[in-house]
Amino acid sequence: MNDRYEHWQAAERLALTLIQGGLQRMAARTLAVFLFTDQESVTAGEIAGQLEASAGSVSGAIKSLLTVGLIERLPSPGSRREHYRLRDDAWATLFTGQNTVIQAMLQAAAAGIATTDEGDPAHQRLTQMHAFYDFLLGEIPALLHRWHQQTG
The missing domain is CATH 1.10.287 (Helix Hairpins)
Known part of the structure; x- marks a missing residue:
């Protein structure tokens, strides 16, 4: 078993916990990507590819995570794609919400x-x-x- 596989299994287990806590399935899986990524930011296309999900479902999940303040949109000069990351104060923002x-x-x-x-x-x-x-x-x-x- 390699580290990447174990890493993703942990992310999927976290997503299941979030789903049990009331988060929509795709929003939970998308949030898991943000929590487990080693990148500074990710695009919706990268999330869709990693989750093997449709662009529409990922777009809806991103919108809901933006709405509750868990993630933020980043400026991405020179890129035509929107970049997102988990907010530094995500949990306090969510709790305040x-x-x-x-x-x-x-x-x-x-x-x-x-x-x-x-x-x-x-x-x-x-x-x-x-x-x-x-x-x-x-x-x-x-x-x-x-x-x-x-x-x-």
């Missing part, structure tokens, strides 16, 4: 609280849900600050 999910959970809990009576068990559960997400949202800035201090 989760604030929209947390806000949505807060809003959903608040809407439920407004429609239930205080003595209702649903009201109590929704109040606890709201308190948790409110707490989580308040902790994110300090958590990211500590992360940035740790990573320099």
Whole structure:
């Protein structure tokens, strides 16, 4: 077994884990390419070739990874192809993006609280849900600050 084969097997296992975590299949496999590449940047064509996937599916995966802030487009003077790389702050950016999910959970809990009576068990559960997400949202800035201090 050669190192390149083992390398790609590890990438595919990571992609499977990401898929189980809710990422779309092609976005997970594309992200694995970015994580495991030894190149400064990659093109959509290079990803499609490595994954043996269609240009359209890779294009959609790149678009979704750009949208959530995990990858970035690089200037590529002299090249007609777009070049992409994993952002240096990819994980903090992704986590910060989760604030929209947390806000949505807060809003959903608040809407439920407004429609239930205080003595209702649903009201109590929704109040606890709201308190948790409110707490989580308040902790994110300090958590990211500590992360940035740790990573320099």
